Amino acid sequence: MALLGLFLVSFAFLWEPYKTETILLPQDLRDASFCHGGLKVVYPELEIDQCSVIPNDQKLREKLSKVWKAPQIYFPKAQKKRMYVLVMVDPDVPRRSAHPAYWRHWLVVNIKGYSLLTGEIRGETLTDYLPPTPPQRSGYHRYQFMLFEQPPHTKISLTKEESSRGKWNLQGFIRRFNLEDVATLQFLTQHFKD
Template sequence: MALLVLLFITSVFSVEPSDFTLTALDSSFCHGKLQVIYPEMDIGECSVIPKGLRKKISTIWEAPQIFFTEASEKKPYVLVMADPDAPSRSNPVAAHWRHWLVANIQGSGLKEGKIQGTTLTGYAPPTPPQKCGFHRYQFMLFQQPPETPVTLTEREKSSRGKWNLQAFIKRFHLRKPVATLQFLTQNYHD
């Protein structure tokens, strides 16, 4: 299904000629059958957003649906969406920029594409600055340890930028993500 959607999108929205392709490291980030679904785009593997969709993903579309069919129905999960390339991939001094953070997500909801949980950081669409190149937008799904309340510190609540993702993972014993996915995009004016 995802392949058919991707074929449709690439036939409708041509990818502009570019020397940019995913690196092996970018491609290796994705694992675990996580699906991120926007109104005209189903992302099931590491990819580059076509130029014709960059304005929509940045300014029109709201939070995507998140599907994880491998979720354990009775276990809670934590979803992170972060940009490790803020303000640019060559100078990520504001990384990680936290775009979305939801805890206590029910596995049964993930199987149906419904994020039913506690929103700790509301969804902010990918909006890379002009002339800074491509940014990676990474989705990481962690199994949340039972009976572990996941929260943000006051400092974390005060800013989305310069978020210490590794400290957050360690603080709540989240371990390795059960599924990850990323897409790359750049400012739609570029």
């Protein structure tokens, strides 16, 4: 019986998600200040709760790009009756530069606060989730998750010009709907073959 218990404990340990560590590249030290507010992003085998670089251990980069669906999003400070907006972007398209060209990977509005406490996002999806897919040999890309408080009685939508995911004017979108930043998180990854 003791052997069975030891086996079960060992098995449970093996199935815990990989917890990223804060590993910043020298040129990316400024990225550490981006993360704030306590947002947590959870994929099947990967848990991200701080600015991190995704290692290529356990084929995490490949799974992130090709296997896993949208992550669970946790925000323990969410107020149950408030509404939130979740944005996921890559500001490094086609490669990192001083002038971000945001590629919109995911946009969900009207998120009920209580759903952020459980990780199951309940809201209206304006842009379906697109996994991180940095092109080969384009270096590290930042994938940023931003959570905003949605003002009461505000109908959020994309304009006709914003129907494309690329070259999105994120700052204009934030200003247009008077969104208040409550938490942000990012991770860096590159093509899984690099």
